[in-house]
Amino acid sequence: MLQASRAGCNDGELRRRAVTIFVFMIATVAFGFVAPSFGTLANIRAIELSSSVLLIASIGATFVILMGSIDLSIGAVASFCGMLVARLSPDLGLWSVPIACVVGLAFGAINGLVYVYLRIPSILVTLGSATTISGAVLFISDGRSLSVSDPAVIDMAQGALANVVPNAVLISAVIYGAAVLVGDRTRFGRMTLAIGSDEQIAALMGVRVNAIKVQAFALSGLLSGFAGVLLAARLGSATVTMGSYMTLDTITAVVVGGTAITGGSGNVRLTIIGGLFITTFSDVMNILALPPYLQAIIQGTVILVAVLLNTRRASAEDVK
Amino acid sequence: MNGVSAPIYSMRNASKRFNGIAVVEGIDLDVFPNEIVGIAGENGAGKSTTLKMIAGIHAPNAGSMRLFGKSFRPLSYTHAVEAGISMVFQEQALISSLAVYENIFLSLEPYFTSWLGIVDRGAMIAVSERHLKNLGLGYIDPRRRTGDYAFHDRQMIEIAKAFALAEHFHIDHPIILLDEPTAAIGEREIKILFESIRRYRRRASFVLITHRLAEYVELCDRIYVFKDGRNVGEFAGEEISEQSLHRAMVGRIRDDEYFMEKRQLSLGGAPIAISAHGLSGQNVKNVSFEIRKGEILGLGGLVGCGKEAVARAVVGFEPFPLNGTVELGGEVLPLRGRGKAAIKRGVGFVPKERKSEGIVPYMSVQANMSLASLPLVSSLSGFLSRSRERRLAEKYINRLRVRCKGPAQLCQFLSGGNQQKVVIAKWLARKTQVLVLDNPTRGVDVGAKQEIYSVLRDLAEEGVAILLVTDDLPELIGMSNRILVMREGELQFECSAPADNKPTEQELVQHMV
Ligand SMILES: Nc1ncnc2c1ncn2[C@@H]1O[C@H](COP(=O)(O)OP(=O)(O)OP(=O)(O)O)[C@@H](O)[C@H]1O
Ligand SMILES: [Mg+2]
Numbered sequence: 001m002l003q004a005s006r007a008g009c010n011d012g013e014l015r016r017r018a019v020t021i022f023v024f025m026i027a028t029v030a031f032g033f034v035a036p037s038f039g040t041l042a043n044i045r046a047i048e049l050s051s052s053v054l055l056i057a058s059i060g061a062t063f064v065i066l067m068g069s070i071d072l073s074i075g076a077v078a079s080f081c082g083m084l085v086a087r088l089s090p091d092l093g094l095w096s097v098p099i100a101c102v103v104g105l106a107f108g109a110i111n112g113l114v115y116v117y118l119r120i121p122s123i124l125v126t127l128g129s130a131t132t133i134s135g136a137v138l139f140i141s142d143g144r145s146l147s148v149s150d151p152a153v154i155d156m157a158q159g160a161l162a163n164v165v166p167n168a169v170l171i172s173a174v175i176y177g178a179a180v181l182v183g184d185r186t187r188f189g190r191m192t193l194a195i196g197s198d199e200q201i202a203a204l205m206g207v208r209v210n211a212i213k214v215q216a217f218a219l220s221g222l223l224s225g226f227a228g229v230l231l232a233a234r235l236g237s238a239t240v241t242m243g244s245y246m247t248l249d250t251i252t253a254v255v256v257g258g259t260a261i262t263g264g265s266g267n268v269r270l271t272i273i274g275g276l277f278i279t280t281f282s283d284v285m286n287i288l289a290l291p292p293y294l295q296a297i298i299q300g301t302v303i304l305v306a307v308l309l310n311t312r313r314a315s316a317e318d319v320k
Numbered sequence: 321m322n323g324v325s326a327p328i329y330s331m332r333n334a335s336k337r338f339n340g341i342a343v344v345e346g347i348d349l350d351v352f353p354n355e356i357v358g359i360a361g362e363n364g365a366g367k368s369t370t371l372k373m374i375a376g377i378h379a380p381n382a383g384s385m386r387l388f389g390k391s392f393r394p395l396s397y398t399h400a401v402e403a404g405i406s407m408v409f410q411e412q413a414l415i416s417s418l419a420v421y422e423n424i425f426l427s428l429e430p431y432f433t434s435w436l437g438i439v440d441r442g443a444m445i446a447v448s449e450r451h452l453k454n455l456g457l458g459y460i461d462p463r464r465r466t467g468d469y470a471f472h473d474r475q476m477i478e479i480a481k482a483f484a485l486a487e488h489f490h491i492d493h494p495i496i497l498l499d500e501p502t503a504a505i506g507e508r509e510i511k512i513l514f515e516s517i518r519r520y521r522r523r524a525s526f527v528l529i530t531h532r533l534a535e536y537v538e539l540c541d542r543i544y545v546f547k548d549g550r551n552v553g554e555f556a557g558e559e560i561s562e563q564s565l566h567r568a569m570v571g572r573i574r575d576d577e578y579f580m581e582k583r584q585l586s587l588g589g590a591p592i593a594i595s596a597h598g599l600s601g602q603n604v605k606n607v608s609f610e611i612r613k614g615e616i617l618g619l620g621g622l623v624g625c626g627k628e629a630v631a632r633a634v635v636g637f638e639p640f641p642l643n644g645t646v647e648l649g650g651e652v653l654p655l656r657g658r659g660k661a662a663i664k665r666g667v668g669f670v671p672k673e674r675k676s677e678g679i680v681p682y683m684s685v686q687a688n689m690s691l692a693s694l695p696l697v698s699s700l701s702g703f704l705s706r707s708r709e710r711r712l713a714e715k716y717i718n719r720l721r722v723r724c725k726g727p728a729q730l731c732q733f734l735s736g737g738n739q740q741k742v743v744i745a746k747w748l749a750r751k752t753q754v755l756v757l758d759n760p761t762r763g764v765d766v767g768a769k770q771e772i773y774s775v776l777r778d779l780a781e782e783g784v785a786i787l788l789v790t791d792d793l794p795e796l797i798g799m800s801n802r803i804l805v806m807r808e809g810e811l812q813f814e815c816s817a818p819a820d821n822k823p824t825e826q827e828l829v830q831h832m833v
Contacts (some may be wrong), residue, residue, distance in 0.1 A: 185704040187694045190687060197680040204637060204677055205692050206663030265682035 035287040051279035052172035057227035059179045060220030061250040068196040068263025069122035076133035078228030078243025086146035086238035094152040104225015112217030116210045148235040157233035183268040196263025335382030344549045358536045360763040361546035364723035375407040376400035403450035406482040406490035418480030421448040454513040471504040506623030526599040533562040563657040571768040572758030579798025581819040583777040589614035593785035597640040601645035611785040618800030626809040635669040686713035686727035693750035716745035807832045
């Protein structure tokens with residue numbers, strides 16, 4: 001009831017949280033060794049690939065959430081762009097990838113423009129556009145699954161540098177590195193945080209707040225589109241709802257990474273831990289062949305616990 | 321008075337640590353019936369923390385408290401309120417989307433609820449109305465949204481709330497804690513507030529924090545002086561004077577050169593840096609003026625006279641001026657997008673509402689300070705350079721004596737006055753041609769105030785044109801080369817204020833009311 005404050009963190013706290021999450025990771029891995037196939041190369045590869053996909057989408061989501069907004073269209077955009085690559089790659093080959101990314105960027109930019117200029121809360125804008133885009137996926141695919149067979153596209157996700165480091169991991173590492181740099185050391189990064197804290201502050205700095213907002217949504221569209229492309233290439237096929245899990249998983253990854261869901265506090269750095277955590281955990285449960293209902297129950301509980309450990313609730317007087 | 325009765329509240333040997341760092345150490349404090357007690361000290365001395373311990377918001381790490389003769393260990397603010405203590409916060413704690421009366425009785429709705437579970441809004445409104453009237457705030461409608469009222473009105477609502485809470489719990493003799501209640505309100509409101517305090521003291525005690533020493537002298541019976549979280553002095557009755565307080569707080573005698581008037585420039589033919597013609601809008605009617613390079617133009621007037629709106633119109637932020645032009649270095653700024661154009665051409669603006677417009681609480685001191693000058697701390701690659709940023713922050717931390725653990729500390733954990741210094745540093749860090757300041761020394765301690773004045777003099781010497789909007793009369797008179805007084809949106813009076821011939825407060829006030 002006093003000063004409005006949000007769960008925030010400084011560097012010391014970031015470290016403390018990183019430790020918390022690492023403890024979780026280790027526990028998960030130990031748990032995984034109960035199932036002998038967890039440690040196999042194939043399984044580790046699978047975890048690497050799926051966490052790469054999730055991380056890329058989560059990075060875009062982080063900037064949006066830092067601003068105090070939310071993007072619920074991530075899953076739909078990912079599905080659309082994955083489907084688009086499946087549609088176009090037989091004719092265009094690798095060129096279908098940048099095209100799909102540009103389409104993702106356009107979706108994001110439209111989200112941002114509608115949000116900013118029609119002054120509709122982002123949660124509603126993206127809820128609406130998610131539905132629309134899901135419809136469009138059905139339209140371009142006739143409601144069927146399409147396979148992705150272009151070797152260059154497949155290689156982008158499934159190949160590996162010198163047969164050791166998977167391409168998907170390389171790509172996501174590069175994007176992650178760039179995002180950390182952008183978040184910490186550019187005007188865009190600083191201003192997303194300032195906007196999440198209070199728009200007036202950024203406005204009084206001569207910043208075009210609207211432009212930053214549109215950019216953040218465009219970035220989210222671009223990265224979720226690319227995540228969808230990578231997912232389709234990894235699976236070798238595109239289905240109409242394959243990306244839908246990403247909408248909530250990205251938000252979870254961001255929040256487990258210590259960014260306040262209300263914006264104004266956090267960092268893109270720990271989003272990687274959130275992404276890894278979610279993927280590893282669901283992988284372990286798959287290997288143990290737990291029934292789906294049990295998986296859902298456990299996963300939900302574990303996420304709640306992770307968030308509990310990971311935010312300073314005691315000093316966050318203002319919990320929404 | 322103190323000799324005869326026993327204290328109604330006492331704190332013994334109290335300490336408070338945050339993350340292992342002692343912020344308050346070994347404080348003893350008594351409050352006697354009908355007494356007005358002051359706590360004085362520099363920014364970060366631990367004054368607010370002490371009040372928060374009394375109010376149950378922070379639990380002391382050591383020490384004991386007694387209230388009305390019984391041991392007192394409040395577990396929460398609500399608990400303290402029920403026991404007879406209420407507090408007006410330094411940074412506002414009202415919820416702007418609620419009606420005024422809802423804020424006043426927030427969380428007390430059960431007391432107004434009939435057995436049918438229906439909240440008696442009429443009663444809440446009536447009680448709120450009465451308290452607002454008592455404080456001379458009859459014009460505030462308790463049914464309206466709190467956010468519709470200006471900052472200074474919200475401050476008065478908080479004060480009314482404190483009185484209403486005390487009455488509500490039938491406390492015969494409440495203790496009301498006031499943390500810088502006058503920092504954001506004008507002379508007129510201060511007068512009303514002080515009158516009510518004097519009226520209420522017959523049945524209440526007060527603990528007061530302010531950064532205007534004259535207010536301690538005017539109101540307080542006894543004053544504790546804090547330094548670095550310790551009690552370094554206690555003054556009562558005749559011993560209380562601005563000089564004695566200043567000396568105890570800062571450790572040196574206050575010099576007559578507080579506003580450094582000798583350094584005030586005489587500006588024969590200095591070129592005009594910025595001029596405004598026919599500014600009008602909400603609360604502002606046809607205001608024109610110009611500021612020369614190196615000039616400090618003071619703009620005074622009662623709260624609500626439109627001076628803040630003029631400041632915002634000059635820098636081009638909402639509420640937008642409906643009309644009028646601003647000319648900067650011979651160039652007329654566009655009406656649309658004036659804010660951005662002004663900033664690009666080197667206009668800086670220190671706003672009044674630091675909590676929502678000044679700092680980003682979950683950013684470090686260093687990131688906050690560089691926010692307006694990111695290009696300056698960027699390396700050739702275009703990315704921000706952490707080391708440059710840190711050097712910049714260190715420079716201003718020293719220059720303005722910001723009390724913090726270092727450039728990496730989050731602004732959230734700075735005391736109110738130190739946050740204000742960070743806001744000022746943000747604009748100093750950047751090369752400005754024109755600096756517009758709205759009450760820049762609000763909540764800043766006397767020592768640091770002088771630092772800020774000295775910085776303003778430096779800037780003037782460098783040729784920066786300064787528009788100083790302030791509610792503080794001595795500051796207005798002492799700092800300005802020229803003074804404008806506004807009343808009801810219009811310029812009412814203009815006079816020059818050369819170093820050797822300053823106008824008196826009376827001369828100015830007569831044009832304000
Ligand atoms: N929650 C907190 N966590 C860590 N440090 C804190 C916290 N609250 C206050 N501090 C630190 O305690 C010190 C005293 O703060 P306090 O707010 O009591 O100062 P103050 O005397 O009221 O100053 P001002 O005149 O600027 O309001 C400051 O250095 C501040 O940074
Ligand atoms: Mg304080």
